[in-house]
Amino acid sequence: MDSMLSLLPKIYNPVEYDTFSIIQTVFWFMAAAISFYFSFKIARLWTSISVGFFLIFWSQAYMLNPYAQSYNKMTAIHYVIGAVAILVISHGFQEYYIFTRTLEITGGKYLVYLTTIGVIALSTVLITLNPKPTLQVLRNYKIMENSIWFFLAILNMYMVWKIFNELRDSFVAKGILCFAVVFFFIVLWKGSELYLQIYQWDKDWMDIIDFTGEATDAAKYATQINVAQFINRYSALLSGISVAGTFSYLFKLLR
Amino acid sequence: MFILPKGTPLAENVPTSRIDLPVALGKLRNSSFNGYAKFSLTSTTGVFLYIDGRLISALFQPDGTGSLQDLDAIQATIESLVLNRDGAFSAYRFSREIAFALLALFRGELILNAQEMQLIDFKAVLEKIKGEHMNACLKVYTENRAGLIFYRDGAPIGFFHDSAQEIGLSQTEVRTIAGLQGAKIDVLAIKESEETATLLDLHDLLDLAKSWSVAKENVFTTVSGSPAASRSLPPASARPAEPFETNLVALQAGLSEIAFSYLGKLGRPLLEKELAKTSGPEEILVPEKLERLLASLEKGAKLLTNSAKIKQMLDSMRAEVARHN
Numbered sequence: 001m002d003s004m005l006s007l008l009p010k011i012y013n014p015v016e017y018d019t020f021s022i023i024q025t026v027f028w029f030m031a032a033a034i035s036f037y038f039s040f041k042i043a044r045l046w047t048s049i050s051v052g053f054f055l056i057f058w059s060q061a062y063m064l065n066p067y068a069q070s071y072n073k074m075t076a077i078h079y080v081i082g083a084v085a086i087l088v089i090s091h092g093f094q095e096y097y098i099f100t101r102t103l104e105i106t107g108g109k110y111l112v113y114l115t116t117i118g119v120i121a122l123s124t125v126l127i128t129l130n131p132k133p134t135l136q137v138l139r140n141y142k143i144m145e146n147s148i149w150f151f152l153a154i155l156n157m158y159m160v161w162k163i164f165n166e167l168r169d170s171f172v173a174k175g176i177l178c179f180a181v182v183f184f185f186i187v188l189w190k191g192s193e194l195y196l197q198i199y200q201w202d203k204d205w206m207d208i209i210d211f212t213g214e215a216t217d218a219a220k221y222a223t224q225i226n227v228a229q230f231i232n233r234y235s236a237l238l239s240g241i242s243v244a245g246t247f248s249y250l251f252k253l254l255r
Numbered sequence: 256m257f258i259l260p261k262g263t264p265l266a267e268n269v270p271t272s273r274i275d276l277p278v279a280l281g282k283l284r285n286s287s288f289n290g291y292a293k294f295s296l297t298s299t300t301g302v303f304l305y306i307d308g309r310l311i312s313a314l315f316q317p318d319g320t321g322s323l324q325d326l327d328a329i330q331a332t333i334e335s336l337v338l339n340r341d342g343a344f345s346a347y348r349f350s351r352e353i354a355f356a357l358l359a360l361f362r363g364e365l366i367l368n369a370q371e372m373q374l375i376d377f378k379a380v381l382e383k384i385k386g387e388h389m390n391a392c393l394k395v396y397t398e399n400r401a402g403l404i405f406y407r408d409g410a411p412i413g414f415f416h417d418s419a420q421e422i423g424l425s426q427t428e429v430r431t432i433a434g435l436q437g438a439k440i441d442v443l444a445i446k447e448s449e450e451t452a453t454l455l456d457l458h459d460l461l462d463l464a465k466s467w468s469v470a471k472e473n474v475f476t477t478v479s480g481s482p483a484a485s486r487s488l489p490p491a492s493a494r495p496a497e498p499f500e501t502n503l504v505a506l507q508a509g510l511s512e513i514a515f516s517y518l519g520k521l522g523r524p525l526l527e528k529e530l531a532k533t534s535g536p537e538e539i540l541v542p543e544k545l546e547r548l549l550a551s552l553e554k555g556a557k558l559l560t561n562s563a564k565i566k567q568m569l570d571s572m573r574a575e576v577a578r579h580n
Contacts, residue, residue: 045558096558103525103555170519171560254561 027240032057034247048092055085079141100166149190178246188235258401260415262347266504271342277464289354296342301332309456312361356405359392363443385409391444402429506579517568
């Protein structure tokens with residue numbers, strides 16, 4: 001076993017399996033599975049939404065991997081996948097809104113799959129060609145991902161509201177409105193993490209300055225940090241629960 | 256004598272008690288209709304002229320008294336429809352050229368008004384129309400006969416008379432009417448050309464749906480296709496003999512209601528969009544074309560409701576088409 005262990009990369013940070021993270025991953029898996037079912041049966045815009053939620057599940061599940069933090073380039077790729085996920089989901093909701101206004105459904109499902117794979121492949125190539133990301137660089141990737149998530153989640157709440165207004169008296173309207181709740185929790189989840197990152201109070205920064213010996217003012221702002229961490233933890237869980245609940249409800253409506 | 260030509264019938268003598276006016280006119284609007292819709296009521300007639308789906312002009316002709324035009328005509332027609340259950344609705348489609356020439360009949364400038372044929376130089380009148388490239392409608396009539404000649408840019412594009420079934424290219428009968436004792440002539444012309452004319456849509460000036468619902472609330476309690484309405488239709492011998500009559504407007508209204516009840520607010524425009532892709536509303540009656548239409552409708556419906564309700568909706572639509580077929 002020791003001879004095998006020497007072949008494996010070193011684990012720099014202790015692996016902590018948070019119960020919340022595991023529960024979240026299960027819920028995101030439910031959402032991904034149901035949205036995949038929709039994408040086969042219904043129109044192309046559900047393909048965009050389902051691919052997006054599948055990518056979220058994938059990036060969430062990857063972070064449970066004990067070696068997640070050891071393969072820096074893979075970690076960077078998964079932050080990019082997380083960003084692509086919310087972009088694809090947003091694209092799906094925007095197409096849904098366009099449908100409610102024009103009643104036109106155009107384009108093929110395979111285009112969504114191929115474009116997503118293409119974007120991820122291109123990102124992978126770019127990250128692979130560049131130097132191995134340091135912890136600071138990985139943190140930058142994470143800030144980028146959180147920023148994209150935060151602003152697109154706000155936009156998607158607005159989109160969902162507009163779609164609901166157009167579909168108000170249709171059978172599926174309430175199911176669509178539930179996505180507004182999902183995105184609300186996502187705004188809190190990613191927003192709280194982004195807040196900590198911007199003020200350099202996040203765990204990644206604390207780990208970095210452990211090595212560099214840099215000082216931090218975290219002790220002075222313990223209240224804000226604790227509140228943000230509390231919001232981050234519970235809104236992450238609630239976003240997972242709400243997305244699984246929303247898809248279950250939609251599955252019941254559209255079956 | 257008030258005369259209107261007949262074109263391709265979309266609906267003929269449909270009892271007005273079965274017509275939902277905003278829905279029926281909405282169909283004409285959405286299908287880029289060129290032609291007119293006529294409401295023949297007990298002592299009045301309302302005619303709505305459409306060009307490219309826009310309600311360009313309306314005429315309300317009470318028997319024996321002066322006529323009303325445009326918004327007044329629409330309002331008067333709505334009130335008469337609500338008061339009068341025994342009317343008949345017809346809609347006839349024409350080419351755009353004829354529809355534009357018909358506009359002259361509705362609100363053209365009166366070049367000649369009730370001039371006796373014996374007192375004028377008819378050839379000179381025709382030369383004037385030709386020379387000035389008029390878009391005009393020439394009406395020749397006696398107490399019992401009437402005929403129309405339609406002009407586009409001074410050239411005749413169609414001839415119609417009271418015993419014709421459609422606009423034709425032969426001027427013989429119209430000339431005969433013009434030669435009858437006591438025949439009179441009206442010439443009405445539109446100054447603008449077909450390409451440059453400002454065709455204001457009266458739908459934009461009047462909230463038809465609201466006017467209709469207000470009129471109904473104030474006068475009617477409920478209106479439905481009752482047997483009494485059908486008994487009051489003109490007897491079959493007086494109706495033009497047609498081998499096949501299709502209540503297309505009522506069918507489309509029925510399908511629209513079904514789409515609305517299963518899909519909500521977006522059901523109607525979704526159905527109208529699919530219907531607009533067909534080459535004519537009569538295509539719904541062809542089984543293969545109907546199935547194609549329903550398949551397209553199903554694609555959009557999947558985003559609005561579940562598969563069980565979609566199946567029920569499609570079955571209801573098939574039954575509705577079969578009922579009208």
